[in-house]
Amino acid sequence: MGKLVKILGPGCANCRKLEAVAREAAAGAGVDAEFVKVTDMQAIMDHGVMATPGLVVGDRLVCSGRIPTQAEIRQWLAAA
Amino acid sequence: MDALLFSLRGGAGNLAAYLAAHVLLCLIPAFFIAGAMTALIPKAAITRWLGRGTRWRVSYPAAAAAGSLLAVCSCTIVPLFAGIYRKGAGLGPAITFLFFAPAGNVLALAYTGSILGAEFAFARIALCLAFGIGIGLAMALLFWRDDAARDARTDELFAGAARIGGAALGVLASLVAVLVAGTLKVAPLDATLAALELPLGWAGNWQATLTDWVPFDAARGEEGVSVQGSLLIAMLVAIGIASWRGLENIVEGANRWTFAALALAAATLVVAALRLAPIAGGLQVALTGRAVAVAAALAAVLHFARRLDAGERQAWLWESWRFVKQIFVLLVAGVFVVGALRQWIAPEWIRAVAGRNDITANAAAVVFGVFMYFPTLVEVPVARMFLDLGMHRGPLLAFLMADPELSLQSMLMVAAVMGRPKTAAYVGLVAVFSVAAGLTYGAWVDGVPPAWIALGLIGVAALLAGALAWLRARAATSIPQGAL
Numbered sequence: 001m002g003k004l005v006k007i008l009g010p011g012c013a014n015c016r017k018l019e020a021v022a023r024e025a026a027a028g029a030g031v032d033a034e035f036v037k038v039t040d041m042q043a044i045m046d047h048g049v050m051a052t053p054g055l056v057v058g059d060r061l062v063c064s065g066r067i068p069t070q071a072e073i074r075q076w077l078a079a080a
Numbered sequence: 081m082d083a084l085l086f087s088l089r090g091g092a093g094n095l096a097a098y099l100a101a102h103v104l105l106c107l108i109p110a111f112f113i114a115g116a117m118t119a120l121i122p123k124a125a126i127t128r129w130l131g132r133g134t135r136w137r138v139s140y141p142a143a144a145a146a147g148s149l150l151a152v153c154s155c156t157i158v159p160l161f162a163g164i165y166r167k168g169a170g171l172g173p174a175i176t177f178l179f180f181a182p183a184g185n186v187l188a189l190a191y192t193g194s195i196l197g198a199e200f201a202f203a204r205i206a207l208c209l210a211f212g213i214g215i216g217l218a219m220a221l222l223f224w225r226d227d228a229a230r231d232a233r234t235d236e237l238f239a240g241a242a243r244i245g246g247a248a249l250g251v252l253a254s255l256v257a258v259l260v261a262g263t264l265k266v267a268p269l270d271a272t273l274a275a276l277e278l279p280l281g282w283a284g285n286w287q288a289t290l291t292d293w294v295p296f297d298a299a300r301g302e303e304g305v306s307v308q309g310s311l312l313i314a315m316l317v318a319i320g321i322a323s324w325r326g327l328e329n330i331v332e333g334a335n336r337w338t339f340a341a342l343a344l345a346a347a348t349l350v351v352a353a354l355r356l357a358p359i360a361g362g363l364q365v366a367l368t369g370r371a372v373a374v375a376a377a378l379a380a381v382l383h384f385a386r387r388l389d390a391g392e393r394q395a396w397l398w399e400s401w402r403f404v405k406q407i408f409v410l411l412v413a414g415v416f417v418v419g420a421l422r423q424w425i426a427p428e429w430i431r432a433v434a435g436r437n438d439i440t441a442n443a444a445a446v447v448f449g450v451f452m453y454f455p456t457l458v459e460v461p462v463a464r465m466f467l468d469l470g471m472h473r474g475p476l477l478a479f480l481m482a483d484p485e486l487s488l489q490s491m492l493m494v495a496a497v498m499g500r501p502k503t504a505a506y507v508g509l510v511a512v513f514s515v516a517a518g519l520t521y522g523a524w525v526d527g528v529p530p531a532w533i534a535l536g537l538i539g540v541a542a543l544l545a546g547a548l549a550w551l552r553a554r555a556a557t558s559i560p561q562g563a564l
Contacts, residue, residue: 010158010159013402013405013406014402017331017402021331041158041159041162041496041497042162044159044162045159045162045163045166045167049159050123050127050159050160050163051123051156051159051160052156052158052159065123066119066395067331067395067398068331069331069332070332
């Protein structure tokens with residue numbers, strides 16, 4: 001069972017970019033991660049996000065409203 | 081076959097004319113401004129005025145400000161709309177935000193100004209602001225029971241306070257200066273400071289070839305392609321290629337292509353501000369006040385951009401590039417299609433339906449706007465086509481208000497967040513208010529005394545405000561512990 005990574009966003013360009021960056025980061029770090037896309041607005045709001053894309057690693061919201069770098073995502077994956 | 085060729089030529093001509101000179105001076109800075117707003121203005125700087133406890137006098141203008149400063153695409157609009165509605169200031173401000181965003185953002189404003197004229201852009205933003213607040217208030221009136229009973233959780237989402245940094249402010253201000261210097265039509269900017277004649281004998285022939293490729297009829301409002309225009313189109317293609325290599329992965333850091341793309345973009349803006357004209361045996365290059373002003377403003381952008389930290393700079397460039405990818409491609413396709421279709425629409429039809437400023441004409445424009453779906457910003461070249469074909473400016477504004485607000489996409493989104501009855505009410509209100517806005521602006525264009533128009537608008541606003549105050553008072557007595 002890999003680490004749970006959630007991508008929050010209605011499916012716009014930024015959310016797709018974030019997913020690509022996060023997948024690359026996980027693959028690059030050799031982390032076994034399970035990716036889930038959350039597109040339902042109500043579910044996104046429940047994470048307390050006001051600006052998409054949002055990234056949840058484990059059960060913690062680590063970033064919202066911007067696209068983080070691969071290095072940042074690797075750190076979050078390591079900490080989770 | 082001839083007919084097809086005729087259409088294609090119309091499309092190509094329209095596209096080439098749009099890509100040349102004046103449109104670039106507006107669109108390139110506008111994309112960078114939109115990116116800077118998204119990346120550099122902390123959302124909390126505005127959303128803290130949108131919490132549940134905020135008085136309506138503050139929350140409605142704040143919602144409009146959020147619409148114009150924070151929201152350029154649906155990625156930002158959807159979560160903010162849902163957030164303001166469910167956890168923040170409520171239905172009214174959420175609707176104001178939703179209504180104002182498509183018309184009040186910098187891309188729409190700059191593009192409308194460049195294609196339809198500054199006066200029209202001003203009318204669009206002023207009326208959208210006034211009526212956006214009006215529609216928000218009207219929705220709050222209609223559904224006040226719902227609003228009182230909505231999600232009562234705390235609004236910590238809106239609690240954060242943040243300030244926009246000095247360097248970010250400098251970048252934004254100098255980008256706006258580039259936009260203004262590039263598009264404002266005043267004498268010092270249009271003046272020729274110096275002229276240089278380059279011995280390029282082929283310039284005259286090239287112009288003749290271009291006119292042959294893209295024939296145009298000035299009487300129909302068509303523009304051809306100049307030598308300068310062809311140079312700009314070539315530079316634009318080069319920017320596109322360099323950006324693809326340099327900005328697609330900007331999040332991970334800049335590379336050589338990034339600098340090439342930015343340098344090319346800056347050079348394109350300066351070239352667009354020069355005046356190039358073929359003369360006998362050569363090409364005359366005129367240094368205009370505009371070129372000097374644009375270059376100075378670009379230098380200021382560079383100065384402030386260096387002070388941003390690397391993360392901010394990368395986020396800014398990424399957002400700008402994302403807007404270009406998302407909007408520019410569809411805009412190019414849209415402009416082409418508009419140019420091709422235009423060859424088949426007789427001006428008499430448009431004049432018969434919407435040549436005057438009356439209720440029928442405005443209603444027809446709104447119905448057309450509701451049933452036609454144009455991608456972001458494509459409504460503007462469509463409006464230009466109608467204007468050239470003889471549509472009155474009043475109905476034209478009604479169309480421009482109804483089209484982006486009531487697109488299929490926005491209606492589905494509104495329905496998903498707040499349900500069908502509210503969506504139906506919203507659509508109805510937007511239709512009515514759009515007709516009213518068209519009539520208002522049309523009356524202004526036709527020379528009705530401004531005092532009368534202002535009186536009418538103030539009357540409507542007062543009626544709404546009075547009704548709202550009365551309802552708030554009634555709600556406060558009927559729901560003692562209510563969230564109002």
